[in-house]
Amino acid sequence: MLGLLALVVALAVTALLSIAVGSRGIAPGEVWRLLWHPDGSDNAIIVHDLRIPRTVLGLLVGSALGVAGGLMQALTRNPIADPGLLGVNAxxxxxxxxxxxxxxxxxxxxxxxxGFLGAAAASVVVYVIGTAGRSGATPVRLALAGTAVTFALYAYVQGLTILDREALDQYRFWQIGALAGHPSSLNLQIAPFIVAGLLLAFALGRPLNALGLGDETGRALGLSPNRVRILGALSITLLCGAATAAAGPIVFIGLTVPHVVRAITGPDQRWVLPYCAVLAPVLLLGADVIGRIVTRPGELEVGIVSAVIGAPVFIAIVRRRRIAQL
Incomplete structure (x- = not known):
């Protein structure tokens, strides 16, 4: 609990930096004053109309991707699973x-x-394919079905963008992954889906612990493995669908954060998922702040920075021997 509270404090500090840092620097004290007493100045407009909506989007998207990654790895028993495994991004x-x-x-x-409907439809197709046959929805079958659907959809995307230049121009900016350039009303549109997905994921913490002992043991404890997987897939669809549709396919957040969290908390999903919900937006907003600094007065999109930071961190994690197992 103390670790979780420390992460909440770190998240608050990172959010404040996200509001203060940009092409036009604003002192943290001035930011704090303008948060509660907007005076109509240029700084107040920047804070309330540009940076606060961007920070809120980072909080929503980061929490969604982090929890979806932890949930995906727990459901598939695959330590390198990320939110794109069920074809959501594709x-x-x-x-x-x-x-x-x-x-x-x-x-x-x-x-x-x-984007949200496409993510949901892809998840349903993957689950239908993965559950076909007598063995049902095993982790391996779901992973294989997700890989096949992902390759098929990306082939469709590449073919369509080659034929349509306007679609290519739109897609190449969206696929990088960015928190900037979105209206504040977008947060209101995706927030209900992300909140519902988070609540459902947190409710699955104890069933996921039982499922981690194996399907037979889970059934002996009164658990329905297929029901848990269906609810888990629904939660992942809500979280990843809303986050990806809003900000684009941001990589490494959902893959790296659960590993860092399990190194702290162990494999208990009742702690892993809340930790992911707090640590992931810290990483995402931190990457966004770095992207504003390194190319000032320009900006480097958060999808690029998260990949540059996340890849070495993930390599360092997998090279460690003392890492908490799934």
Whole structure:
């Protein structure tokens, strides 16, 4: 509990930095004053109209990706599983490209719903394929089905972007992954889905611990493995679908954060998932702040920075021998 409280403090500090740091620097004290007493100045407009919505989006997307990654690794018993394993990222990408190519939608408020529906549809297809046959939805079958659907959808995306230049222009900016350039109303659109996904994921903490002992042991404890996997897949779809549709496919957050968390808490999912919900936005917002500093007065998108930071961290984690097992 003390560690979780420390992470909450770190998250608050990172959020304050996210509001203060940018092409126009604002002192933390001034930021704190403007948070509660906006005076209509240029700094107040920057804080309330630009940076606060961007920080809130980072909090929502980071929590969603972190918890989805921890949930995905627990469900599939695969330590290198990330939110894209069920085809969520590929489904959202295919839907965004289709919305641009066939309907001419280029506004984030328009294609976010296509991205969410595409992510949900891809997850359903993966689950239907993974549950076909007598063995049911085993982790291996779900992973293989997700890989096959992902490759098929990305082939569709590449073919469509080659044929449609406008779809390519829209897609190449969206696929990088960014928190900037989105209207504040986008947060209101994705927040209900992310909150519902988080609540469902937290409720699965104890069942996931039982499922980690094996399907037979889980059934002996009164657990329905298929029901847990269905609810888990629903939670992942809500979290990843909303986050990916809003900010693009940001990588390494959902893959790296659960490993760091398990090194602290152990494999108990009742602690792993809340830790992921707090640590992931710390990493995402920190990467966003770094992206504003390294190329000032320009910006480096958070999807690029998170990959640059996340890859070495993940390599260091997997090379460690004293890492908590799934």
């Amino acid at each position: 489904g959202a990408s295919a839907a965004v490209v289709s919305a641009t190519a066939f309907f001419g939608i280029t506004d984030p408020l328009g294609y976010v719903w296509f």
